[in-house]
Amino acid sequence: MGKKVKTAITPTREEDYSQWYQEVVKASDMSENSPVRGCMVIKPWGFAIWENIQRQMDAMFKETGVKNAYFPLFIPLSYLEKEAEHVDGFAKECAVVTHHKLEKGEDGRLVPAGELAEPLIVRPTSETIIGESMSRWTSSYRDLPILLNQWANVVRWEMRTRMFLRTSEFLWQEGHTAHATKDEAMERTLQMLEIYARFVEERLAMPVIKGRKSESERFPGADDTTCIEAMMQDKRALQAGTSHFLGQNFAKSSNIKFQNEAGQEDYAWTTSWGTSTRMIGGMIMVHSDDDGLVVPPRIAPAHVVILPIIKKGADNSGVLESAETLKVALRQQTYYGLPVEVEIDSRDIGGARGWEWVKKGIPVRVELGPRDIENNSVFMARRDTGEKKGLNRDEFINTIADILDDIQDTLFQRAHAFREANTVFIDEKDKFYDLYKNAKGYNNGAFVMAHWCGSGQCEEKIKQDLSVTIRCIPFDSPDEEGTCICCGAKSDRRVLFAKAY
Amino acid sequence: MGKKVKTAITPTREEDYSQWYQEVVKASDMSENSPVRGCMVIKPWGFAIWENIQRQMDAMFKETGVKNAYFPLFIPLSYLEKEAEHVDGFAKECAVVTHHKLEKGEDGRLVPAGELAEPLIVRPTSETIIGESMSRWTSSYRDLPILLNQWANVVRWEMRTRMFLRTSEFLWQEGHTAHATKDEAMERTLQMLEIYARFVEERLAMPVIKGRKSESERFPGADDTTCIEAMMQDKRALQAGTSHFLGQNFAKSSNIKFQNEAGQEDYAWTTSWGTSTRMIGGMIMVHSDDDGLVVPPRIAPAHVVILPIIKKGADNSGVLESAETLKVALRQQTYYGLPVEVEIDSRDIGGARGWEWVKKGIPVRVELGPRDIENNSVFMARRDTGEKKGLNRDEFINTIADILDDIQDTLFQRAHAFREANTVFIDEKDKFYDLYKNAKGYNNGAFVMAHWCGSGQCEEKIKQDLSVTIRCIPFDSPDEEGTCICCGAKSDRRVLFAKAY
């Protein structure tokens, strides 16, 4: 690295990772804090990323027969009372609606009026109300499977928030399915996890580790919680999606019964699975650098920005026209079935203009001046590698889809290499403790594959001592004899330890 | 009509229009009342219609440069206090969040806890919070125009609800734009109304009348409210979309200021425009009949249902296989750039199966039995006309897009003819009063084009006497001398009167 390089984002990742994150979000113009405590405004650049995520994931869901539906924003308080386990989970962080109108008070100010007989909760999840519907919709095996998904806003009151990673209101999707057999439900659980993994790896360019949670990290009421875990640049893990096999537990508490083919009454087997705007937080932390956001082409709101070189007082019409024709030519190229999306920024604001687009993370920037037009060339810069070069205009147009593919691939490979370089196998407790004891800020140790005896006590001790948790028991962790990293008892498999978001 | 025909929906439109509507919704499996007062569950068949509306409208918005964003669900109470006009409008019907957690009370039940210092309102619209953001984002003419749209859920507490037409929570889109000049804002107002009109006519097959509201019917704070009005089968009007020119009023109350090119500070000129799930209510009431829902092909969740003729105990594999290959062949046909969507319903439930699809309003039903397969034919039924006929299988496949186009066109033409047949020009007050005096149930008079002097008093008198309102001053109402239908004073234009939803 040598001498200190001036970066677009201050502080750098190394200087203050957490602050760097906030600055990247701000500088990218993706979102901002709203005047409403704990809620954010998602601005067009950030929301377009969410729309791309939503559109692509939704298509993958629908290919497997899932249908979307919409359930009410409000949940009656009594629904939460029925489900003791949930209350423990969500009771501390609910928005509670107690009144249904406002009236002018004595001092002329507005005061809540029309108190509700039963308070309503703004949904922290729609699980209970979807369960109630499923119980009404299911009477025969012919009604199964029910394969539902909902894209919606949910609220969980948060005291300390961070944009995209933890906000009081966030956007997510929650899938809920009910099946006649255990096998079918288990298969669906894994099928949806596989979709999440494919989506996150292929579209967000984030390599993930698939596995199941230990008992203590399981979703309340689940027989099995599967998840995908990704490594951020500070070497902490972020759970990018979960898929739960709920056995018959949820059907029993929601009374989802059906008559099977043999004419006997049985409880359905259910699953649930979810992802949220948190994925965007993960994407930011995996790819961005000290110059700001880096967006993978497959979910970028725009792929190319054309920056015509404007001269004050001069006749710029030729350059502006050439920019327009370049845009049209690029949009005729397709990238995964859709037009290559192009922005033209012809604001006359000097060098700040190019930097704004660097900080927004657009995959390709193109400068276009009178000399480029003469030479039928363009001067392009890649956001991922920083590479800048002039090339023939037609060649650029004809290869733009390949360039974008290469950027997508480079981002994935880079993140993958980073994770591999920071994943270690440890068998000695001291080494394990040493690694994590001083982990903080930009350097949170590593992903550690270590043996674990399976006891909740060992898991808890490590969590207490080091704030390190078992992220998952990876599906591809082979059978292997060893001894627990905590207590030394026999173990036959390594699990993934890390600090986590 | 002659003798009484058995219909799938009871009561018929004529017997009880309002109850007929509820039964159509229920029988179509589009939505149902939820256990949460005033809120509905939108089931997959209904939600897929909303998704099609959303996808198509969204593309039309984006073609004009509009970008989507997302603003918080909650609005601080103080924001509403600032806007006296809004408070009058919404104060009676807000969901008010007063607490942010639940705790176990003495009797073990849950009680609201953590009272908020300032209550939050669940957004009845995001206008105030979008205005606040725009004021922060706008400093120079270079920041304008701002062209935003939001798809979201909103809440207005309703005591008497009807699915899709009036529910406490509903889904909608609200567009908000800010401009440097009055002309540009006025142009945008009309551009968005034009998009609404095109969408509703071309996709929902509902003919509309474009016009502006009278002063008393204007949106609070608007200089001009434009709208599209459609006629339902009970001859009442339904407003299917509105677009407001807000002048500088909204910018002044939200402090949206900018420095213009001349270096002077000025307030922006703004617009807002919205449509909601109410459009689905309109679609139901325009096209459906006494056998249930009729969905226009361009927004139908599926275009064709294949009903293989299943014989108990027989080997049905040939028929089922043939249904699958027919589905594949149909899906290879495109209808407006997307595959023709096909369902196969092979449930062995007798005649109820076909009727279920009639009631869901799918445009085309196809029966497929062993003899059809032998003859390489299909037996199809159109939902719009009820026409049933056998035709060659290949011909059916090759013309399916044309058949769908014809259905779409038939629905529009039928609705248009109905409206024309029920639009009258009236110049005598007695005649006007007679028409509306006994209007109710299935027969709410007509659309009446009558002269109006422009006075709010005349408008109010007609409203009080007859529950009839000026729906709009149609853009295409020609200059014409006449006398006010109410007071006899001079008028130079006819306006549209009707009972309305």
Ligand SMILES: [Zn+2]
């Ligand atoms: Zn152990």
Ligand SMILES: [Zn+2]
């Ligand atoms: Zn008059």
